[in-house]
Amino acid sequence: MGVTLDDAARRFLAAFEEVTGVDGRDCLVTEGGDRLVIVVETGGMSDAIGPGGRTVKRFEERVDAQVRLVEDADDPEEFVANTFAPAAVYNVTISENTDVVAYVEVAEGDRGIAIGTNGRTITAARRLAARHFDIDDIQLT
Structure with a gap:
């Protein structure tokens, strides 16, 4: 199933991939754009977070927003569980x-x-x- 992203979400994902080197699969932008939820490719969570959280913090500083990461999964039950981590x-x-x-x-x-x-x-x-x-x-x- 394909996910349609608006321009803002596409820009955030491009910046996320540039900073982290990890493929972002989806991006939810909250009203006001101060919080993002990014779905990270399966197996990419540790690289996206980085040592001591440095990589994701660098991305947060770049986009001036709080970021929550969710690991993707092919199985719907596993995906739903991942959204609550x-x-x-x-x-x-x-x-x-x-x-x-x-x-x-x-x-x-x-x-x-x-x-x-x-x-x-x-x-x-x-x-x-x-x-x-x-x-x-x-x-x-």
């Missing part, structure tokens, strides 16, 4: 009744991390799951 995800089950819903079992102590400040993490997870795997909703269990 660093929260401990025990299980992801996808139900395909009327709507396609991913039920995500998260450690009780990590529910706040999975939801994120003002719901940012779960909102980004829902958007990414819809864009990459046609998942209509994500519910935490």
